[in-house]
Amino acid sequence: MTQPRLYSGIQPSSGSLHLGNYIGALQQWRTMQGDFDAFFSIVDLHAITAPQDPQVLREQVRTLAAQYIAGGIDPERSCLYVQSHVTAHAQLAWLLSTITGFGEASRMTQFKDKTAKGGQESASVGLFTYPILMAADILLYDTDVVPVGDDQKQHVELTRDLAERFNKRFGSTFRQPKPVIRAEGARIYDLQNPQSKMSKSADNDKGIVWLLDEPAKTAKKIRSAVTDTEGSIRADKVEKPGVTNLLGIMSAMTGTSVPDLEAHFEGQGYGVFKTEVADAVVAELAPVRERTLELLADPAELDRLLAANAERAAAVADATLRRAMEAMGLR
Structure with a gap:
């Protein structure tokens, strides 16, 4: 067929x-x-x-x-x-x-x-x-x-x-x-301005995770992502756009649903949350970066x-x- x-x-x-x-x-x-x-x-x-x-x-x-x-x-x-x-x-x-x-x-x-x-x-x-x-x-x-x-x-x-x-x-x-x-x-949003879609034309490079960034640079950008002062890790696009964006990113990287991630991070701080998101992104993107560089070498x-x-x-x-x-x- x-x-x-x-x-x-x-x-x-x-x-x-x-x-x-x-x-x-x-x-x-x-x-x-x-x-x-x-x-x-x-x-x-x-x-x-x-x-x-x-x-x-x-x-x-x-x-x-x-x-x-x-x-x-x-x-x-x-x-x-x-x-x-x-x-x-x-x-x-x-x-x-x-x-x-x-x-x-x-x-x-x-x-x-x-x-x-x-x-x-x-x-x-x-x-x-x-x-x-x-x-x-x-x-x-x-x-x-x-x-x-x-x-x-x-x-x-x-x-x-x-x-x-x-x-x-x-x-x-x-x-x-x-x-x-x-x-x-x-749809993934800018790490420094989570009301705007992540875009190559953004004014601030700190809000963009590039596939060809060094893994350490990627992790630093995610750990520096804008969140809020409330402290709870839950999805709310209006009140918590930064946290919601990071939850969406981690869900896409790991295949875990956002509700399951909310349960996983319940009671934990933003430091632990951002570190785990950074680790998940680096684990996914580092092999892509490595393979890209191999292909470009030939x-x-x-x-x-x-x-x-x-x-x-x-x-x-x-x-x-x-x-x-x-x-x-x-x-």
Whole structure:
């Protein structure tokens, strides 16, 4: 029986993934790849919607690929590839842009969010059409499910709308994908500002746990995490966001439910609590860091894996693109 198809991707926008990426994406993908025919893309075409240093971008792509593999994505089972190595992504994005309304694209909230500070004059056309490229990414692989955060749900809905519109206008061509929204527990917050999602763009590096941090540095950041003055270890997002965040992190690292962790830490102080959370995170991430560095020490083998998987991806994507072009009268 053919497995349903999964597609997801992540931008090579920093030298290291952070703990939020690991829990919110990689852990989920590692599990899902057993049940799906999975395509995981390093979306470097999306990355260049913001200014990039070419050499840094190349290094970040390779480093991200190493972290995918070290985090449990099996490049023999799943198709792990670099987006720009499959030319059909850009080609299908152009076809889809011709059936996307300007007003429709203008309503995408992420574009509004990203231009809120600098204004639209500071943004590129590429950033504006980002969701159309994302639709192409998804539709190229006859995707059934797209695991995303709730901030990307609108883009998957646009993808579904474009697939339906194309099919009605040109004949049955694309499969309509469904979003799989990550569980609320998958959202990890900044250690120093637990009201904000952990993000590479945070002002204070002390609140971010990077996968490639030294283990001692990781432990120090967690032991320095903001809590509160109450002293009890229980989940309460409103009154105790810092403690709640740490409980969520430990639950993700150990597989123990938050209620069971609350019972385990009952009557104990924050010092003991933070130390145990730090130990759990280091135990999980240290082998990932070590394996990443091993992979990066042999860049030729990493490049070989990515090239082989790009060929696998292109075989599927090119067939879809050809189908779409023929439907539109371009072949």
